[in-house]
Amino acid sequence: MTLSDSRRRTLIRGLFLCTCVLPCLVTLAWGWVVRSDAYRDAWQESIAVQLGMRVTVAQVRTPRPGTLLLENVRGYDPETDAQVFACRTLEIEEYADGRHLRASQPEIDAVHGARLFAALERRLRRETRSAETAVTFEAAELTWRVGGESQTLVDVDALAGPAESAQQLLVNFALPGTPAEHPVSLRIARHTSAQPETTVELDTGAVVLPCAAFAPLTDVVDVLGPRARFAGRLKLRQTAAGWNGVVAGDVTEADLDTLVSQRFPHVLSGSAELQIHRAEVAGGRLEHAEFTIEAGPGQMSRSLAESVGRHLGLAGAAAPFPAGSMLLFDRLALDGAIIAGGLTIKARTNERQGAILRQGDVVYWREPPPGVQSTAQLLRALAPAAELQVPAVAATAALVPWLSIVESGKAMTSQNGDAGTLPTAVRLRVRDIPAADDPLRR
Numbered sequence: 001m002t003l004s005d006s007r008r009r010t011l012i013r014g015l016f017l018c019t020c021v022l023p024c025l026v027t028l029a030w031g032w033v034v035r036s037d038a039y040r041d042a043w044q045e046s047i048a049v050q051l052g053m054r055v056t057v058a059q060v061r062t063p064r065p066g067t068l069l070l071e072n073v074r075g076y077d078p079e080t081d082a083q084v085f086a087c088r089t090l091e092i093e094e095y096a097d098g099r100h101l102r103a104s105q106p107e108i109d110a111v112h113g114a115r116l117f118a119a120l121e122r123r124l125r126r127e128t129r130s131a132e133t134a135v136t137f138e139a140a141e142l143t144w145r146v147g148g149e150s151q152t153l154v155d156v157d158a159l160a161g162p163a164e165s166a167q168q169l170l171v172n173f174a175l176p177g178t179p180a181e182h183p184v185s186l187r188i189a190r191h192t193s194a195q196p197e198t199t200v201e202l203d204t205g206a207v208v209l210p211c212a213a214f215a216p217l218t219d220v221v222d223v224l225g226p227r228a229r230f231a232g233r234l235k236l237r238q239t240a241a242g243w244n245g246v247v248a249g250d251v252t253e254a255d256l257d258t259l260v261s262q263r264f265p266h267v268l269s270g271s272a273e274l275q276i277h278r279a280e281v282a283g284g285r286l287e288h289a290e291f292t293i294e295a296g297p298g299q300m301s302r303s304l305a306e307s308v309g310r311h312l313g314l315a316g317a318a319a320p321f322p323a324g325s326m327l328l329f330d331r332l333a334l335d336g337a338i339i340a341g342g343l344t345i346k347a348r349t350n351e352r353q354g355a356i357l358r359q360g361d362v363v364y365w366r367e368p369p370p371g372v373q374s375t376a377q378l379l380r381a382l383a384p385a386a387e388l389q390v391p392a393v394a395a396t397a398a399l400v401p402w403l404s405i406v407e408s409g410k411a412m413t414s415q416n417g418d419a420g421t422l423p424t425a426v427r428l429r430v431r432d433i434p435a436a437d438d439p440l441r442r
Contacts, residue, residue: 043070050128051119053078068092077112084112098134098161107143110215117217123160124167124190124198134161142173146212146226152176155183166191175207182206198238200245204231208252225255232276242284250275256298264382266307267326270298289338292348296331305357305364311381312345313368314356321364329364332357342372 040060048055058072070090076083091102108116123131137158144151153173160169168189174180182205191197211220211228221228232249251274260268272295280288305327309315321327333348334356347354347367357365 043068047073047075050130051075051116052122053084053115053119054081063091066094075115077115080112082109082112084109084115098136101135101137103137103139103142105141105143106139107145110144110146110212113215120160120169120188124169124188125196126167126190126192131167132162134159136160144213146215146221149212149226151210151213155180163189165193174205175209179206184209195240200236200238201234203233204249207231211251223259224251225253225258227253227255227271229253236281243281244283245281247279247281248276256295260304260382264304266304266382267301268298268304269300270295272332286338287340289336291337292333292335294331294333294348296329296333298332299326299328301325302327308381309365311377312343313373314345314365327359327364329357329359331355332365338375339372341375343375343378344372 040057043060044055044057047057054076056072056074056076057070059070061069061071063069068091070092071088073085073087073090074083075085086107087103088105089103091104093100093102122128137156137160139156140154142153142156144153152175154176156171156173158169158171161167166189168187171186172183174183184205184207185201185203187199187201189199191199208229208231211224211230212226214220229252230249231252232247234245234247234249236243236245236247238244254272254274256272257267257269259272260266272293275292275294277290277292278288279286279291302321302325305321306315331349335346335348337344345356345368347356349355352358352361352363354367355363355365356367357363
């Protein structure tokens with residue numbers, strides 16, 4: 001079939017319009033849409049709904065097909081309008097089986113960070129439509145701000161999505177100067193069943209982690225002080241009956257003033273180190289614990305020295321306390337154990353036989369006679385004015401729910417049970433994961 005010249009010109013013009021002009025117009029139109037305020041506002045609203053807070057985005061770009069680049073992303077508490085997080089750029093890549101986020105210079109305010117964890121909790125409870133979509137996140141550096149101080153986390157990898165009958169969050173990160181092959185590993189999983197359960201596993205690897213990093217999850221900073229640090233492992237499971245699990249690790253630079261003086265009618269100052277050789281929790285109560293406490297130099301009120309010495313049997317053969325309301329000490333060191341409501345205390349020193357608390361050559365507390373005493377004695381020592389069977393007064397109210405209390409003279413047997421095994425850190429790989437190795441399907 002032979003086409004006339006006019007038909008050939010019409011056909012060529014049509015092909016040119018379809019293959020050149022029309023794609024260019026579509027590209028220009030899409031570029032205009034992407035750069036429009038309406039498109040940016042749509043992304044702001046989408047992120048705000050998922051996070052449950054007010055979100056602002058300065059600009060949205062498409063550097064390559066299938067990828068969005070959000071610039072100057074910020075999130076604000078909807079009640080106080082305080083900034084929760086900020087990110088210079090956030091790159092979003094869509095895949096057939098999930099979404100990958102890459103953040104540049106993200107910053108999180110830990111004081112208001114509970115808003116982010118609330119969003120994660122909703123996802124773990126399958127309360128969001130995107131819960132079944134796997135999401136990975138990475139950032140070369142992340143700044144975690146607590147009050148006027150900040151902590152930099154490096155090599156941050158995270159993975160959130162469905163697992164076998166559960167929703168889980170996996171996070172790996174390190175601190176500057178720590179070995180990258182032994183990062184902090186955190187796993188939080190919500191198991192779906194007739195009685196849903198939440199498990200938390202933490203392994204700090206080679207990292208000594210500031211306790212302030214846990215500010216949105218727990219009041220540990222209020223208890224141990226802003227300089228406290230933790231290295232170790234824990235595996236806990238929350239059920240309707242309470243927490244169950246096991247903890248082992250070292251707490252350093254705990255502030256004794258925050259731990260004792262701000263909670264009880266006594267004064268104790270200085271810093272302490274707590275070695276938790278193993279602690280087991282069952283039904284929300286501390287059933288078994290083996291620990292070491294070392295502190296000093298510092299000072300304590302005479303009321304505390306006398307009360308602890310009297311109620312825990314540490315005053316025997318000790319030197320008389322000097323006059324005055326405060327007592328200086330060089331060293332406080334002991335090994336302790338709590339087993340099913342029973343408390344044992346032993347001295348930890350080779351310099352002064354049996355010395356637990358001393359100042360120079362003067363020993364104020366000595367190792368008590370062999371035997372097991374009730375943990376109720378510890379509560380009485382901290383709140384001596386409450387001479388009750390169990391001193392459940394305001395000063396000790398926070399401790400009573402966590403301690404198994406058995407009065408002296410009653411049989412005390414170990415109820416350790418199976419508290420589980422401690423987790424081992426596993427380095428996450430958030431990109432290019434073969435389906436067979438995908439940790440979400442393990």
